[in-house]
Amino acid sequence: MRGRWSLRSRLTGLVLVTTGAVLVVLAVLLYVVVRRTAWQQHDAALIARAHALAVIAEREDQGYEMPLPPDAVGEPTSYIEVWTREGVVVARSASLHGGDLSRANIGDAGATFSDSVLPDGRDGRMVGIRFLPRDVMGTDPAAPLTLVLAEGTETIDVAISTVRGWFLVLGVAALLAIALITTWSLSRGLRPLTTLASRIEQIDDRRLATRVPSDGQPIELEAPIRKLNDLLGRLDESFARERQFTADVSHELRTPLAGLRTLLEVTALTERPTAEYAEVLGRALVGVKQLCALVENLIALVRLDGGQLELAPDEVVLRLLVDECWKPYAAVAAARGLAFSNSVAGEATVRTDREKLRIVITNLLANAAEYTEAGGWIDVTTVAGGVIEVVDSGPPIPDDQLERVFDRLWRGDAGRSATGVHCGIGLSLARALCDRLSLSLTVTSAPERVSFRIT
Amino acid sequence: MRVLVIEDYELLRVSVVSGLQQLGYAVDATGDGAEGVWYAANHPYDAVILDLMLPTLGGLEVLGRVRAAGNTVPVLVLTAKDSVEDRVAGLDHGADDYLVKPFAFAELAARLRALVRRRYDRNALVIRIADLEIDTLKRSVQRGGDIVPLSAREYALLEYLANRTGHVVTRTEIWEHVYDAADEPWSNVLDVYISHLRRKLDHGRTPKLIHTRRGQGYLLGEDKDE
Numbered sequence: 194m195r196g197r198w199s200l201r202s203r204l205t206g207l208v209l210v211t212t213g214a215v216l217v218v219l220a221v222l223l224y225v226v227v228r229r230t231a232w233q234q235h236d237a238a239l240i241a242r243a244h245a246l247a248v249i250a251e252r253e254d255q256g257y258e259m260p261l262p263p264d265a266v267g268e269p270t271s272y273i274e275v276w277t278r279e280g281v282v283v284a285r286s287a288s289l290h291g292g293d294l295s296r297a298n299i300g301d302a303g304a305t306f307s308d309s310v311l312p313d314g315r316d317g318r319m320v321g322i323r324f325l326p327r328d329v330m331g332t333d334p335a336a337p338l339t340l341v342l343a344e345g346t347e348t349i350d351v352a353i354s355t356v357r358g359w360f361l362v363l364g365v366a367a368l369l370a371i372a373l374i375t376t377w378s379l380s381r382g383l384r385p386l387t388t389l390a391s392r393i394e395q396i397d398d399r400r401l402a403t404r405v406p407s408d409g410q411p412i413e414l415e416a417p418i419r420k421l422n423d424l425l426g427r428l429d430e431s432f433a434r435e436r437q438f439t440a441d442v443s444h445e446l447r448t449p450l451a452g453l454r455t456l457l458e459v460t461a462l463t464e465r466p467t468a469e470y471a472e473v474l475g476r477a478l479v480g481v482k483q484l485c486a487l488v489e490n491l492i493a494l495v496r497l498d499g500g501q502l503e504l505a506p507d508e509v510v511l512r513l514l515v516d517e518c519w520k521p522y523a524a525v526a527a528a529r530g531l532a533f534s535n536s537v538a539g540e541a542t543v544r545t546d547r548e549k550l551r552i553v554i555t556n557l558l559a560n561a562a563e564y565t566e567a568g569g570w571i572d573v574t575t576v577a578g579g580v581i582e583v584v585d586s587g588p589p590i591p592d593d594q595l596e597r598v599f600d601r602l603w604r605g606d607a608g609r610s611a612t613g614v615h616c617g618i619g620l621s622l623a624r625a626l627c628d629r630l631s632l633s634l635t636v637t638s639a640p641e642r643v644s645f646r647i648t
Numbered sequence: 649m650r651v652l653v654i655e656d657y658e659l660l661r662v663s664v665v666s667g668l669q670q671l672g673y674a675v676d677a678t679g680d681g682a683e684g685v686w687y688a689a690n691h692p693y694d695a696v697i698l699d700l701m702l703p704t705l706g707g708l709e710v711l712g713r714v715r716a717a718g719n720t721v722p723v724l725v726l727t728a729k730d731s732v733e734d735r736v737a738g739l740d741h742g743a744d745d746y747l748v749k750p751f752a753f754a755e756l757a758a759r760l761r762a763l764v765r766r767r768y769d770r771n772a773l774v775i776r777i778a779d780l781e782i783d784t785l786k787r788s789v790q791r792g793g794d795i796v797p798l799s800a801r802e803y804a805l806l807e808y809l810a811n812r813t814g815h816v817v818t819r820t821e822i823w824e825h826v827y828d829a830a831d832e833p834w835s836n837v838l839d840v841y842i843s844h845l846r847r848k849l850d851h852g853r854t855p856k857l858i859h860t861r862r863g864q865g866y867l868l869g870e871d872k873d874e
Contacts, residue, residue: 440729445728447748448749449657449659450749451660451750452663454752455667455756456659458667459663459667463670476663480659
């Protein structure tokens with residue numbers, strides 16, 4: 194499980210880390226360059242002063258003359274010492290108090306710089322040069338002297354640390370500014386997302402007809418918004434279908450219930466002879482059976498939809514099954530003057546789930562008993578290589594409606610409610626069950642002949 | 649009172665008819681919308697009970713046709729749909745009342761009584777004419793404080809005459825409102841019932857309340873002309 198994270202803070206973090214890293218690298222490079230340049234200038238000044246001092250030295254008969262001017266030491270104190278090649282001290286500044294500077298690192302040519310600790314303990318920089326003193330007499334070939342000048346580095350250290358401080362302060366300020374700007378511009382840039390989110394938040398199962406407008410939205414959001422709207426459309430449709438289905442089912446339950454309730458209430462109005470009670474019970478039983486058939490269909494449908502329909506294959510004698518399925522409709526059909534014949538061969542059997550096939554055939558017969566025109570006929574026959582065929586005398590189903598009879602909740606006529614078993618789920622259930630049984634249910638229609646065939 | 653029931657579910661239709669008959673209504677019934685329109689056009693019903701979901705011709709269509717013919721009969725709509733839209737649609741098509749299935753028969757009967765009362769411009773359950781008192785709920789009749797026992801047919805006849813009190817009611821009107829299509833219009837029967845009513849209500853009492861208008865019909869009420 195990943196925790197909750199926000200796109201905005203993630204983007205802000207990313208921008209801050211990358212710009213911060215670039216900023217740090219730049220600052221470090223810049224600092225290094227500035228520091229080097231400062232040291233170079235410092236060294237140049239140091240060496241210039243050393244050369245200026247060197248000018249004072251003069252070659253005399255037996256030695257060297259080098260009177261260091263008192264201001265050569267300056268404040269803060271510098272240290273100067275001059276040697277001959279043999280290591281004899283020619284001059285030393287008073288600040289040394291007779292001590293020596295190190296000349297260990299002084300090379301033979303040019304100037305040699307090194308960092309050192311001054312005799313007074315301060316951090317310092319030392320430059321050593323070799324030079325030929327002025328030879329006034331022109332006696333010997335001049336012997337070079339070594340001059341070491343050491344000065345404190347306070348000034349440049351302070352300057353560099355000031356620069357470093359500014360870099361730090363400015364860098365942090367820049368990072369803060371970037372953070373602020375990033376946050377602001379991200380929240381501005383992500384505003385369409387926020388708007389979209391709040392729009393989507395308003396949508397619930399009662400407001401599925403809402404669509405998210407894509408006008409004025411960035412092109413990146415166009416595709417997701419389109420997808421979302423498509424999805425909403427499909428959801429809306431299927432919710433509406435579900436609602437319609439639930440409503441229709443409850444309506445269909447209401448009518449037989451109203452019949453039963455009224456029958457019982459009316460019967461209870463007065464005392465009656467026993468024979469009359471028996472007749473009422475018979476009527477009530479018919480109503481209850483219709484309710485049972487409806488509920489059975491609904492349960493089968495729910496199980497089918499939920500994919501929990503278990504099959505128990507068995508050898509089914511078709512003729513007997515058809516007779517059994519017809520029984521509940523025989524009386525109603527007879528009242529409507531329908532002639533029923535079961536022409537299924539007595540020996541015809543099929544190996545399938547008996548209960549499911551019973552529901553299929555029951556629904557086909559219920560449909561025929563209800564929709565066949567009064568005075569017509571219904572015939573059930575064996576199909577070679579198939580199961581059975583239920584044929585009735587019509588009225589025929591128009592070609593454009595043939596496949597629609599298997600649609601859930603479809604009815605041939607809009608106001609149809611009928612007996613309560615027929616709310617437009619019977620045929621769709623029959624076909625779905627046939628699919629589950631690996632059978633196929635097809636309908637054909639001709640004048641005075643409608644046929645449902647199970648193969 | 650004569651009522652038409654248009655309901656295609658047989659169990660419900662038969663039960664409602666039986667119940668209404670027990671309450672003394674003359675009842676015609678059909679399961680077919682078109683047939684219902686014909687019944688309504690050819691008989692002066694005191695109320696129509698109409699199912700909204702009918703085969704071939706839907707309830708709303710039936711209602712529309714009945715109203716289009718200028719028929720103002722009170723219509724009580726029975727519906728299995730209980731959504732607001734469905735109820736509004738029924739009322740807007742000219743229904744006077746509706747009842748959602750499954751309903752209590754007692755409520756159907758009460759709503760029917762209310763519709764009939766309104767049809768005859770009555771508000772009270774009890775009709776009083778002089779010292780005659782007809783309780784239409786209990787279907788009991790008193791004259792001067794004495795209970796007058798009446799048969800269902802006698803009561804139905806009296807209630808219809810009482811609803812039209814002060815008006816001369818023709819024999820045809822009585823036939824049409826008290827008897828249903830299954831009854832034989834046998835004029836002698838009517839005379840017999842009227843004479844029964846006279847004997848039970850008016851015998852030995854004044855004023856006489858049941859009057860015969862020769863060649864016109866009958867009148868229930870205190871007759872100022874006599």
